[in-house]
Amino acid sequence: MTDSLLIVGAGQAASQLIASLRQDGFAGAITLVGEEAYIPYQRPPLSKAFLAGELARERLFIKPEEFYAEAKVTLHLNTRATAIDRARKVVTLEGGNELGYTALALTTGSRVRKLPLPGAELPGCYYLRGIADVELLQDKLKAGNRVAIIGAGYIGLEVAAVAAKHKLKVTVLEALPRVMARAACTELSAFYEEQHRKAGVDIRCNTKLEAIEKHGSALAIKTSGGIVEADFVLIGIGIVPNVELASAAGLKVDNGIVVDDHARTQDPAIYSIGDCTNLPCTYSTTGRIRLESVQNAIDQAKHAALSLMGKPKAYNEVPWFWSDQYxxxxxxxxxxxxxxxxxxxxxxxxxxxxxxxxxxxxxxxxxxxxxxxxxxxxxxxxxxxxxxxxxxxxxxxxxxxxxx
Amino acid sequence: MAKIKYIEHNGKEHVVDVKPGMSVMEGAVKNLIPGIDADCGGACACATCHVYVGQEWLSKIEPMQEMEKTMLDFAEGVEGNSRLSCQIKVTDALDGLTVKMPKSQH
Missing domain, CATH: 3.30.390.30 (FAD/NAD-linked reductase, C-terminal dimerisation domain)
Structure with a gap:
């Protein structure tokens, strides 16, 4: 029986794992380590209602602070885990402190993919992943401001919709021939492109980027289709899984931490859940997939909990996603x-x-x-x-x- | 504040104060009341916050929008007084509201 569970990564998966385990009567100690300053919060509203200022920060939290106290979870926020010693069953934290475990759950999530482009690191270029990112962007969301959005995926288009609603001048730059190319069929892409155009968004597909340069107080993005001037730039070109901790510990990593349909890695004491995992999926033509979704974080966490409770049930849920634009x-x-x-x-x-x-x-x-x-x-x-x-x-x- | 009574499927009652502006779903989640999953966090995208609203309250809460109606159509155990609790905004007028949770949210 597991008597101490250590969870590294304080997001949707962690919150669900704790809730499912305690609801199921898990009596062991639970410790949660998270890099951000916050208890687990919902990310989907970040590029939607929270960015638009329609949702207060406290409404983002998946469970209130008291939940963790009541569930007897020891919280280490603002804390980065730096290494796993699988032989000693110990995780080292930044600063050198160690936490032991009998079971470990890696719910390390993902981080933004950085744009490899000269000038992408200039002030005025933003990414969107966490609360802190959005709080910076909110100040820029002023009528008349010009925003260039790099990437026409969910994040780029959701931000475009919010910015258009706030009467900014919005340009979306996409390298591929259509918007949401990864998530949707061509018919849907065409529909969304038209909806954004109707809202005044300038969508430019098939656009290659050359550089971002400072241009007075603004930024100039040099593209294959000419120069786009903007007061700020939002880069949304995808996320990469946080696998380094697992990989350094010798766990198998292949576009995500490799797990089975019970969210178990090849180390029987280590589970992994959420965006950071590569999991078997019978709905995928390749048989395995890495899913970036709330649904997967929640359902995989529920199955990890069942396994930890000694009642394993294979995970085979239909993946689902949503996006709000206009x-x-x-x-x-x-x-x-x-x-x-x-x-x-x-x-x-x-x-x-x-x-x-x-x-x-x-x-x-x-x-x-x-x-x-x-x-x-x-x-x-x-x-x-x-x-x-x-x-x-x-x-x-x-x-x-x-x-x- | 509005006092809302949440009744779990097993009959266990929870009476809590919920701030106007929050949803009935948030009132349950923030107060650690089991029986409402709310996987999508209130985006009306998952139908896992299904509740039965006390008959006398049906006329007092905001009517259903099309999206909620059709999402509910496909939930299990739907009755005439079924609602998705993420779509019910709490107001002072809902002081005393009673909602019951279904057997499961799937």
Whole structure:
């Protein structure tokens, strides 16, 4: 039986692991080490309501401070773990203190991918990952300010939507031919690009960057399509998993800390959960994946808890994601693959529609815009690996409930 | 402040004060009341904060938006008084509100 659990990384996964374990009667000691100054908080609102100033900071916290006291969790915030000694079952903290464990959970998450471009380190260039990042950006969110956003993924487009709403002059620079190329099908990309254009956002795809230079009090971004001037730059080109601690300890790392479907690494005493893991996934065409999502952090944590409690249950949940831009709620379930057959249901001009992805006739994913029935039923169809004829899926006169 | 009574599926009652402006979901989570998962944190994206609202309160809370209605359509154990608690904003007028949690949030 585990009598002391040490969790390194204080995010969504850590908070869920603690909640699930204590709810299930875990009696061992729990210690949580986190680099940031905060107890675990939700990241999704950072690029949405929190950036927009519509959500106070205290509403970001997943659980209140009292939760950790009540759950008898020893907190070490503002603290970085520097090494794991697997033989002695000890984690070293910055400053040299050591914490022992019988079980260790690495929930180290991810950090922003830095833009390898001359000038990207200039003052006025920002990234968005934590509360502190957003608090810097909030001051810049003033009508008339010019922002250049590098990267048209979720972060870039969500910030673009908030900035456009605040009447900034917004330019989005994307290297690929379309926006959200990694997350969505071409039909959805085209729709979102048009919505941003309508809101006044200047979206430039196929744009290669050459350098960022200081230009008076502003910044000039030299691109393959000319110079873009901006008062500040927001870089959102993805995240990289925090695997260094695991890797230095000799744990297997391959685009994430390699775990099985119980969130276990190859060391029976060490678990890993969330963005930092590479996990088996039967919904992925490659069989393994690294997921950057709240859903995965929560569900993987629940399964790690079951395993720690001696009631292991294999993790095989349908991945799901969401994004809020303007008045559009995008909900995605399943994982897309370039070879998928795309079936549209509903008319994009109605601003409520969905794109289903069929793989060998089986519903593999759904990307739903303001279309909750398509999303919710889609999740069930994906989990059931259901075959649905494309013409039925596309037929709006057949309710989603009847698709099973 | 509004006093809200949360009743777990097993009948256990919790009465707590919730600040106006917060959601009924946040009131439960911040007060460590089990039975509401709220995986998405209140974005109306997951339907894991399903509650049953005391009949007498149905007319007093903000009506459902389309998104909530359709998300609920696919939740389990939905009744006429089902709501997603992240979409119910607490006001002083909701002082005394009672909500019950379903058997599970899946």
């Amino acid at each position: 008045d559009l709620k995008l909900q995605i379930a399943g994982l897309g693959d370039p070879g998928d057959q795309i079936v549209l249901r509903g008319d994009p001009t109605s601003r409520s529609f969905a794109a289903f992805r069929l793989r060998g006739g089986v519903v593999a994913a759904v990307e739903a815009v303001n279309a909750a029935p398509e999303y919710m039923m889609g999740r069930r169809l994906i989990a059931a690996r259901a075959k649905v004829a494309p013409e039925r899926l596309a037929d709006k006169t057949i309710p989603m409930k009847d698709m099973a």
